[in-house]
Amino acid sequence: MTDLSAPHFHNKTVARRYLEKLRWSDGPVCPHCGTIDGHYKTKREGVYRCAAKKCRKDFSVTIGTIFERSHIPLHKWLLGFRLMCGSKKGMAAHQLHRTLGVTYKTAWFMAHRIRESMRDLSPGPMGGPNSVVEADETYIGGKAKNRKGKVPPKEAVFALIERDGRVRSAHVPNVGAKTLRKELVTQIDRRSYLMTDEAPAYKRTGKEFAGHGTVNHSIEEYVRGGFWHTNTVENYFSIMKRGITGTYFHVSPTHLKRYLAEFDFRYNGACSPWH
Numbered sequence: 250m251t252d253l254s255a256p257h258f259h260n261k262t263v264a265r266r267y268l269e270k271l272r273w274s275d276g277p278v279c280p281h282c283g284t285i286d287g288h289y290k291t292k293r294e295g296v297y298r299c300a301a302k303k304c305r306k307d308f309s310v311t312i313g314t315i316f317e318r319s320h321i322p323l324h325k326w327l328l329g330f331r332l333m334c335g336s337k338k339g340m341a342a343h344q345l346h347r348t349l350g351v352t353y354k355t356a357w358f359m360a361h362r363i364r365e366s367m368r369d370l371s372p373g374p375m376g377g378p379n380s381v382v383e384a385d386e387t388y389i390g391g392k393a394k395n396r397k398g399k400v401p402p403k404e405a406v407f408a409l410i411e412r413d414g415r416v417r418s419a420h421v422p423n424v425g426a427k428t429l430r431k432e433l434v435t436q437i438d439r440r441s442y443l444m445t446d447e448a449p450a451y452k453r454t455g456k457e458f459a460g461h462g463t464v465n466h467s468i469e470e471y472v473r474g475g476f477w478h479t480n481t482v483e484n485y486f487s488i489m490k491r492g493i494t495g496t497y498f499h500v501s502p503t504h505l506k507r508y509l510a511e512f513d514f515r516y517n518g519a520c521s522p523w524h
Contacts, residue, residue, distance in 0.1 A: 257327055264324035265295045269310045279304060280312045315362045325349050329359050338492035339511060364507035367514035372417065376441030378459075381412045383444045383482040384433060384451065386424045389493060389500060404502050406489075406509065407432055410482045416516045418489070418509045420502070426450040433457075446479055485516060 257267035269277070277288045279299040287300030295309045311317045316326055329349060332340050346356035376382040390403030407429065408418040417436060421428050429450045434457060437443065442460040445451040447467065455461025462477045464470050472478040489512045493500055500508050 253328070253331065258324055258331065259328075261322045261324045262294070264322075264327050265310060267327070268316075268323065269295075272310055272314075277308075277310075279306070280308050281306045315366050321351065321355060321359065325351065326359065329356075330363055333360065333363055333511070334515065336496075337515065338488065339496045339508075341496050341498075361504065361507060364504075364511045368507070368510040369417070369513070372436070374438040375409055375411055375415060375417060375436055377438045378440045380414070380438070380441050381444055382437050382441045383410050383412065383479045384408070384429075385446060385479050385482040385486070386421075386429070386448075387486050387490070389490070389505065404505055406486075406505070408482050408485055409433075409436055410485055412481055416482075416485050416513055418485075418513055420505045420509060424448075424450060426453065430454040444477065444479055485512075488512065488516065 256263040258264070276285065277297050278285050279288065279297075279301065282299060282301050282304040284299055284301040284304065288297045289300065290296070291298050291307060293307075296307050297309065299306050299308065311319070311323070316323060319326070329345060332345065332348060340360075342353060342357040342360050345351075345360060346353040349356060349359075351359070384407070386405060386407045388403040389406055405421050405424050406418055407421045407424065408416060409432070410416040419432060421432065426449070430453075433443070433451075433454050437458070439457060440459050442462065443451070443455050443458040444462050445455065447463050447465045451461070451463070455463075464473060464477050464479060472480065489509070492512060493508065497508065
């Protein structure tokens with residue numbers, strides 16, 4: 250992983266050139282019209298002018314990205330990405346604010362913009378022939394003992410994970426059969442082998458896949474024959490919950506989907522462009 254002392258984390262000009270190399274490996278591309286040839290630099294640093302007669306617009310490498318129109322120096326954005334990608338359980342906005350030398354309000358804003366950019370905007374079906382996809386649900390929220398005996402509100406999270414593959418989680422309104430069926434049949438290839446616990450919500454929908462295996466957690470059955478288990482998705486939940494409990498402490502329902510996108514992104518090894 251890239252050394253934190255790398256120049257593009259500490260100098261905005263080097264950061265811009267680094268981003269240009271990542272985004273335009275074969276030279277500048279006009280984000281307005283898509284023209285790839287003939288651009289020339291203007292007097293403003295990092296700003297190009299499109300050579301196409303019908304365009305002639307100015308542009309920079311930040312156009313169309315979360316960095317566009319931002320007053321935060323670009324090198325601090327890149328360092329923010331690096332810190333959030335390199336922290337297995339996440340990094341709190343207060344830690345970003347201290348490390349980057351920005352206000353807490355700015356760090357909070359940056360963190361949510363970075364999480365939003367981690368969302369998978371064009372997900373394909375998971376699994377496929379000879380693939381096993383594990384499904385499970387959990388709840389995010391406080392404990393009753395911390396609320397003077399009152400049961401605190403909790404939010405349902407549903408996750409799908411391929412064995413030796415990707416994870417995809419979502420904030421769902423409930424864990425009823427109707428809600429979970431929609432998630433299962435729209436996100437998993439029907440030729441996959443579905444693996445779940447014994448929850449009744451999976452029983453009927455499981456018949457729509459190539460196979461459906463279960464383990465009975467209520468009798469403390471967690472692995473059977475080395476194949477039937479949901480330990481992969483349980484492992485994902487353990488990382489996510491440790492991050493929320495130990496790093497973020499509190500996650501609002503409004504932003505929960507963004508935190509899930511962050512944990513999915515790291516688990517899937519999608520930070521490689523910043524290495």
